[in-house]
Amino acid sequence: SAKNKGGNRFHIYDPKESNVIEERLRIENGIRQAIEKRQFVLYYQPKVHLASGKIYSVEALLRWQTTDGQLIHPDTFISIAEESGLIVPIGKWVLLTACHQNKRWQDMGYAPISVSVNVSPKQFQLTDMAETVHQVLHETGLSPEWLEIEITEGLLMQNSNEITNTLRRIRSMGVKISIDDFGTGYSSLRYLKLFEPHILKIDQSFVAHMMEDPGQLSIVSAIIHLAHSLGMEVVAEGVESAEQALKLLQEGCHSVQGFFFSPPVVFEEIQQKWLQTSIS
């Protein structure tokens, strides 16, 4: 910026900087239009129990389907949606759509599974997430035990009474809380004891390298033992091979998610390939 350039009071035109700003504005306007034109869709990725090979949960993952048929992943627009506050209406739509879809599957007679929804720290700051969750469950009729909220370690680190209180209220409804990308943030173990999340999701970066890097395997193994000794469930993310799945099983991790089992897919494919008709 101009300030860094020898204290010059005048802004020095930097074409590179201006392109970044233009790109951000372009994406922000795109997001506004996407909301209006209903261009957001949810994909669902199965979480599988290794022992049975059966689905027990799906993670809802946001996609932006542009008019020219492109499918844009959240990494390119989520941070801009957060900074502009647009994450609030988008996040509400994600929660509502995911709960509604899951209730529909139950009404169709499939054996119940849970659905997990990613919620960014900004949503906790800008809205009363406990109230939103309560409203959405009421509106869709989904029983709270079939909803899971994925948060990141960063949210716990904010150490605010308001967030602690909100998470407690969500828990007390019977909704599960999981810590996403566990091991990549800076959460102290004290926060795990304080919040008692139900589930730890081992970040995919550890799983990706654990077969050739003993250090990464040690981290995976430590997270599995930590979760179990604190009475939490543990899920490994980013499982891409049978070898990784087998290793995780040997280490005591029975729940997995990753391309080896299925990439995120549209709801019809979950129905056709994964859901089982309930016997009861």
Ligand code: C2E
């Ligand atoms: P995440 O919650 O950690 O989700 C897992 C990401 O890893 C997804 O990327 C998924 O497609 C990808 N993935 C799954 N299995 C594999 C695998 O075996 N190998 C590899 N390399 N990748 C795998 P995606 O869908 O692009 O989402 C990226 C991130 O965007 C998510 O990370 C989450 O933090 C965020 N996100 C997605 N949907 C939402 C949403 O509705 N709201 C908010 N606030 N954030 C979202």
Ligand code: MG
């Ligand atoms: Mg997630």
Ligand code: MG
């Ligand atoms: Mg993750």
Ligand code: MG
């Ligand atoms: Mg992530």
